[in-house]
Amino acid sequence: MARRIFVVRHCEAEGQPREARLTDKGVQQAAELAEFFSKIKINRIVSSPFVRAIYSVSPLAELKQIEVETDERLSERILSTKVLEDWLQKLQATYNDLDLKFNGGESTREAMARVVSVVEEVLNGEAENTLIVTHGNLMSLLLKNYQSDFGFVQWQKLSNPDVFLLEFEENEVRLKHVWQK
Known part of the structure; x- marks a missing residue:
């Protein structure tokens, strides 16, 4: 049985803190996301706990009348716990x-393992069609895990929101960019 995981980057927000809310534009984008997925079967939604x-x-x-599950992973x-002037x-x-790895931060390998563990857990579950909501950098690392040439340049091109589809069937994984707004 094929499994599908939609990987969603959050909509436009007021900032980077955990409690940052969506901007007015972000609220409109969230409505557009709901419309985009309205005719797509979704069994489960797992989100970053960030607001x-x-x-x-x-x-x-x-x-869809689906409860949003949150997952710290x-x-x-975290690139660093110190302000990096040359963070980019x-x-x-x-x-x-x-x-x-920078002061207090995670390496790419560590962050990638964290997000991939969510996908592996989803694949071991019952849901055929799952939507996970995360953040730009972590999303890019998840996609890099399945397509090794996905990197910094592709991260820079991500939009808020953005949506990719990972399709898992037998030993094959297909990656498709499905958000075209």
Whole structure:
């Protein structure tokens, strides 16, 4: 039996903190996401516990009458616990050196293992069609796990929101970009 996992990046938010809410535009995007998925079968929704991620999928959950489960493993990757003036260059370097780690942060390999563990758990469950909601960097690392050339440049091109489909059938995984807004 084929399994499908829709990987969603949250809608536009007011900032990076855990409690940052959606902007007015982000609220509209969340409604567009619900419309996008309205005719697609979804059995389960698992989200980052960050407010912007939950609010991005709340209209869809209400429409489908599905409870949003939260999972800490879908939280955004911590690049460093210190302010990095050159954070963009440092982030880019982590796509090339998967074990590179900055003060108090996670390496690419560690963050990737964390998000992949969610996918593996979903695949071992009952749901055929699951939607997971996360953040840009973590989403890109999940996609990199299944398509090794997905990197910094592709991360930069992600939109808020964005949606990719991972289809798992037997020993094959297909990755498809499905959000075209």
